[in-house]
Amino acid sequence: MPRYRLTEERWSKLKEILLQFSLYNKAGLRKTVEGILFRMRTGVPWRDLPDHFGKWNSVYKAFNDWSKKGLWKKLFNVLKADSDLEWVFIDGTYVKAHQHSAGAADGYDENIGKSRAGNTSKLHLAVNAYGLPEVFTITGGHINDCTEAPALIEKIDAAQVLIADKGYDSQIIRDKGEALGMSVIIPRRKNSIKGNKGFDWPLYKLRHLVENAFARLKQYRAVATRYDKLTRNYESIVSLACAFLWLPM
Known part of the structure; x- marks a missing residue:
């Protein structure tokens, strides 16, 4: 075939x-x-x-x-209806914006910004305990992971444990996760006074699941490089790619 x-x-x-x-x-x-x-x-x-x-x-x-x-988002939501949210892993990745993605006529912010890679968007993703996409947001490439994390976490329903790397070491993020009933596993930076005593390193090592999800999503070239002028259409492409990771389940 x-x-x-x-x-x-x-x-x-x-x-x-x-x-x-x-x-x-x-x-x-x-x-x-x-x-x-x-x-x-x-x-x-x-x-x-x-x-x-x-x-x-x-x-x-x-x-x-x-x-x-919003059909592609609905498709994604239907397929992930029985998600296992015991553990949720979050991270962000840059997406190079192709020159054809510039110049949207509507005048709205289409979430393309300047970063060290040039014109980029950023895909912020949460995956479940099986490494399957749960929720995502799209921002300009200049938006820091910590800045977008609270909005991403709000989209996660009934997760038990939130795991992220030390780039998310922020009290605001910890408070947000705990307010939503999550245990938060984020290592503290080297200069932290509190340190990482009692930190659950074995569970933290499973954070590669979100990196694996990015690798699978970026096998689709229209996800790995943004060609769409409108954020709405790029979100639809990402939703469709996420849906196809769920489709065999």
């Missing part, structure tokens, strides 16, 4: 969920979805989609329309 095709098992599961969102079950629905996945996987411009998927403009319009309706 070509790499751009969905297996029958995965398409059957995906179609059942998509039709819950009042999509019209037209004959070309599968090819449209596969065209969107092809673009996500390869990062090609919409105009360069192979003819197999139909008219590129029709595929793009479907993606954009469904993005406006």
